[in-house]
Amino acid sequence: MANDTITDPGDKPKTLLGADELVLNMGPQHPSTHGVLRVKLKLDGERVIGSECMIGYLHRGVEKIAEHRSYQQFAPYVDRMDYVAAVSNGLGYCEAIEKLLMVEAPPRARVIRTILTELQRIASHLLWLGTHALDIGALTPLFYCFREREEILKIFEKYCGARLTTHAFRIGGLQYEAYDTLEKDVERFCKAFDSRTKDYEELLTQNRIWLGRTKGIGILKAEEAIAIGATGPVLRASGVKWDLRKAMPYAAYDQYKFEIPVGTTGDTYDRYLVRMEEMRQSRLICLQAIENIPSGPIMAKVGKVLKPPPGEVYHAIEAPKGELGYYVISDGTVQPYRVRIRPPSFVNLQAFDQMARGHLVADVVAIIGTLDIVLGEVDR
Amino acid sequence: MQAVIQATIEFVKQYWAPLVCSVAIVAILPLVAGYIVLVERKIMADMQARLGPMRVGPHGLLQPIADAVKLLIKEDIIPEEADKLVFWLAPVLSVAAALLAMAGLAIGPAFQIAKDINIGILFVVGISAMGIFGIVLGGWASNSHYSLIGALRSSAQLVSYETAAGMALVCGLLFAGSLNITSIVQAQYDQGIWFGLLAPVAFFTYLVASIAETNRAPFDLPEAESELVAGYMTEFSGFRWSLYFLAEYTNMIVVASVATTLFLGGWLRPFPRTTWLNFLDFLAPLAMIGVGVYCLVRTPKQPSRVQQIFMLAVAGLCFVVALVLVVPLVVPLFNRSLAAAVKPFHDGILGAFWFILKVSLYIYFFMWLRFTLPRYRFDQLMRLGWHFLIPLSIINVLVIGIAMIAGQYFNLTGWALLLTTVPASILALIVALFILASEQKSEPQKTSAAPDSYA
Numbered sequence: 001m002a003n004d005t006i007t008d009p010g011d012k013p014k015t016l017l018g019a020d021e022l023v024l025n026m027g028p029q030h031p032s033t034h035g036v037l038r039v040k041l042k043l044d045g046e047r048v049i050g051s052e053c054m055i056g057y058l059h060r061g062v063e064k065i066a067e068h069r070s071y072q073q074f075a076p077y078v079d080r081m082d083y084v085a086a087v088s089n090g091l092g093y094c095e096a097i098e099k100l101l102m103v104e105a106p107p108r109a110r111v112i113r114t115i116l117t118e119l120q121r122i123a124s125h126l127l128w129l130g131t132h133a134l135d136i137g138a139l140t141p142l143f144y145c146f147r148e149r150e151e152i153l154k155i156f157e158k159y160c161g162a163r164l165t166t167h168a169f170r171i172g173g174l175q176y177e178a179y180d181t182l183e184k185d186v187e188r189f190c191k192a193f194d195s196r197t198k199d200y201e202e203l204l205t206q207n208r209i210w211l212g213r214t215k216g217i218g219i220l221k222a223e224e225a226i227a228i229g230a231t232g233p234v235l236r237a238s239g240v241k242w243d244l245r246k247a248m249p250y251a252a253y254d255q256y257k258f259e260i261p262v263g264t265t266g267d268t269y270d271r272y273l274v275r276m277e278e279m280r281q282s283r284l285i286c287l288q289a290i291e292n293i294p295s296g297p298i299m300a301k302v303g304k305v306l307k308p309p310p311g312e313v314y315h316a317i318e319a320p321k322g323e324l325g326y327y328v329i330s331d332g333t334v335q336p337y338r339v340r341i342r343p344p345s346f347v348n349l350q351a352f353d354q355m356a357r358g359h360l361v362a363d364v365v366a367i368i369g370t371l372d373i374v375l376g377e378v379d380r
Numbered sequence: 381m382q383a384v385i386q387a388t389i390e391f392v393k394q395y396w397a398p399l400v401c402s403v404a405i406v407a408i409l410p411l412v413a414g415y416i417v418l419v420e421r422k423i424m425a426d427m428q429a430r431l432g433p434m435r436v437g438p439h440g441l442l443q444p445i446a447d448a449v450k451l452l453i454k455e456d457i458i459p460e461e462a463d464k465l466v467f468w469l470a471p472v473l474s475v476a477a478a479l480l481a482m483a484g485l486a487i488g489p490a491f492q493i494a495k496d497i498n499i500g501i502l503f504v505v506g507i508s509a510m511g512i513f514g515i516v517l518g519g520w521a522s523n524s525h526y527s528l529i530g531a532l533r534s535s536a537q538l539v540s541y542e543t544a545a546g547m548a549l550v551c552g553l554l555f556a557g558s559l560n561i562t563s564i565v566q567a568q569y570d571q572g573i574w575f576g577l578l579a580p581v582a583f584f585t586y587l588v589a590s591i592a593e594t595n596r597a598p599f600d601l602p603e604a605e606s607e608l609v610a611g612y613m614t615e616f617s618g619f620r621w622s623l624y625f626l627a628e629y630t631n632m633i634v635v636a637s638v639a640t641t642l643f644l645g646g647w648l649r650p651f652p653r654t655t656w657l658n659f660l661d662f663l664a665p666l667a668m669i670g671v672g673v674y675c676l677v678r679t680p681k682q683p684s685r686v687q688q689i690f691m692l693a694v695a696g697l698c699f700v701v702a703l704v705l706v707v708p709l710v711v712p713l714f715n716r717s718l719a720a721a722v723k724p725f726h727d728g729i730l731g732a733f734w735f736i737l738k739v740s741l742y743i744y745f746f747m748w749l750r751f752t753l754p755r756y757r758f759d760q761l762m763r764l765g766w767h768f769l770i771p772l773s774i775i776n777v778l779v780i781g782i783a784m785i786a787g788q789y790f791n792l793t794g795w796a797l798l799l800t801t802v803p804a805s806i807l808a809l810i811v812a813l814f815i816l817a818s819e820q821k822s823e824p825q826k827t828s829a830a831p832d833s834y835a
Contacts, residue, residue, distance in 0.1 A: 137598060138752075139597075203752065
């Protein structure tokens with residue numbers, strides 16, 4: 001933010017025709033920067049020769065707010081970071097505080113958490129797919145995606161009354177018991193979803209224009225991805241098999257069988273394929289989970305006032321967009337001393353410049369789309 | 381003074397019919413364009429599992445009027461740094477070119493403003509290509525980067541695709557042997573076959589090129605909303621914007637009409653020479669009666685009284701139109717002596733029906749593509765144009781010409797001409813694909829990798 005000029009590595013770039021570069025300001029009000037991202041592009045004709053992301057238009061000081069709220073009071077705030085995957089945010093926060101308190105949520109709560117979080121992953125990926133396709137000019141997948149996402153939001157609404165910023169989980173377990181037909185609803189959704197994914201794939205996967213617009217665009221090599229700390233589908237599409245659900249299992253993920261899809265080249269098309277496969281795997285996890293939801297309490301024994309012992313904890317989960325980490329320091333009072341959040345979108349966004357260089361303006365929106373950023377999470 | 385008035389009266393006496401028609405076009409076309417937008421939104425909604433506009437009027441039928449009123453009463457903004465004169469001129473130029481092109485077109489044998497221009501189709505194509513000046517000047521005058529890029533893309537696109545479209549038209553004109561619109565349709569009647577069937581590759585080329593020319597998806601790069609906000613229209617709002625919009629939809633009608641005239645038999649019904657298919661003439665009134673009956677049946681099921689009355693009115697309108705369509709068909713059956721008197725009406729009304737039907741189908745195809753396909757990237761668009769469509773259309777003109785000569789040699793006419801033109805078209809396609817493949821082989825895709833100096 002501080003530096004308002006685009007930095008050039010090495011020599012002054014030469015344009016193709018020897019003309020001046022054109023500086024194009026994209027955002028913060030732009031149809032396809034997915035919120036209030038501002039990108040300053042330096043163009044030679046339509047070719048990008050430099051770019052700079054400017055963030056902070058949605059900064060609300062969430063981490064600072066945490067220091068003035070009790071542990072429970074802060075829980076709804078995390079929903080507002082990645083507002084299209086609120087359930088995942090809540091899971092990460094609740095588990096981090098549980099780790100700090102040294103309590104564990106009961107098995108029943110953990111399974112229900114897993115189901116809802118996986119549904120949220122599907123919903124988040126559906127939103128990504130719809131908007132990504134819309135950025136590339138395919139209008140119709142957006143509405144198909146929203147049709148399915150609506151089903152998931154209905155399940156959330158039935159469960160906790162809210163659709164977007166759900167605050168579905170509590171520290172120590174769940175507040176609400178699963179409603180009677182939760183399993184049936186999830187099963188019905190999963191059954192229908194299988195054929196629905198084929199709808200999108202028919203429109204996109206083998207489409208020549210789609211291939212032309214995504215193959216070879218925004219290549220991120222595995223070393224580069226690791227170097228900037230990219231996680232989630234962005235990392236996996238580059239060929240690195242790293243998924244916190246398998247690497248450091250949390251909730252009830254160790255009980256279920258699922259595959260981690262990885263890409264090979266790390267281009268936009270690979271990221272598309274990886275996310276499509278992840279949706280299918282999430283569906284399988286949901287189907288396994290509803291088969292056997294253990295009975296028992298849904299809340300561990302935690303006090304009304306939470307006073308974790310002094311200490312610090314880092315807990316990360318695999319959110320739909322990557323590794324979502326919470327680093328919480330307790331000083332023994334009712335309020336956290338410090339909460340630091342590691343948002344996947346913020347870290348993945350760093351890859352933008354090296355992905356966009358040398359491509360055309362039209363590819364820039366494809367690259368922003370494929371990174372799947374949510375500005376609420378980037379700016380916090 | 382007296383002489384001027386005298387001359388004016390003489391002029392009006394002579395040309396009153398085209399004058400009335402042109403006033404009608406200027407008055408009615410915005411409404412037609414508005415309803416094309418509504419139909420487009422409804423079709424889009426249907427393909428996307430939703431309802432589309434439903435609020436203004438029953439099933440959103442008054443939405444275009446509400447939109448038009450909204451656009452007219454909006455504040456008229458001219459950016460501070462814009463070139464004001466050019467900014468004012470550009471949308472007018474765009475819409476004037478589009479409307480002027482309509483003048484040369486014939487909607488059925490009876491409705492044509494500029495009757496029998498000997499260079500008919502050339503006039504239409506030339507004038508409609510003038511519309512690009514509106515886009516380029518508008519993009520330039522806005523003094524905005526997005527507008528400028530949009531305008532640049534638009535001019536490059538038009539230059540590339542106008543060539544392919546022109547070559548495709550040449551193919552059709554080879555068969556017709558005339559540029560006059562009436563003669564072109566007459567030639568298709570004489571041959572008994574649409575030129576689109578004789579020159580399928582040319583028709584395909586024109587189809588693709590016309591989508592690119594009218595800036596429709598998947599070639600809507602000049603206004604690519606997800607990249608350039610609104611392209612050349614970014615700084616335009618209110619009435620000026622609606623003029624661009626009107627120009628875009630009028631251009632769609634123009635290219636659809638040109639394609640219909642040249643490749644789809646104009647106002648002729650399918651298989652115009654086959655007499656046992658004469659019953660197809662009754663299709664028009666029957667379709668209208670069908671729609672009317674449907675509205676009548678649905679009337680009691682409408683939720684509010686206003687909607688019931690509206691449905692009844694629509695049904696009544698359908699029946700009236702059906703009556704108008706059916707009278708010239710039925711009268712000659714009962715009274716032979718009236719047949720000659722009714723014939724112009726018969727031809728005019730049915731011709732208009734078939735023409736509008738074909739134009740609608742052509743535009744429907746445009747819409748269908750828009751909702752199905754993602755957008756091309758600019759370099760891909762240029763490659764498609766220069767490496768495939770232009771070679772294809774040029775080769776096609778050559779081989780179709782040879783096929784025609786061969787056809788004359790063997791005395792083939794009408795459907796028999798397919799014997800020579802179909803192999804010729806296939807040959808053109810193969811050669812063009814071969815050129816495309818060899819070019820791709822010799823020149824690996826540079827666009828995906830960054831040039832060294834920028835790396």
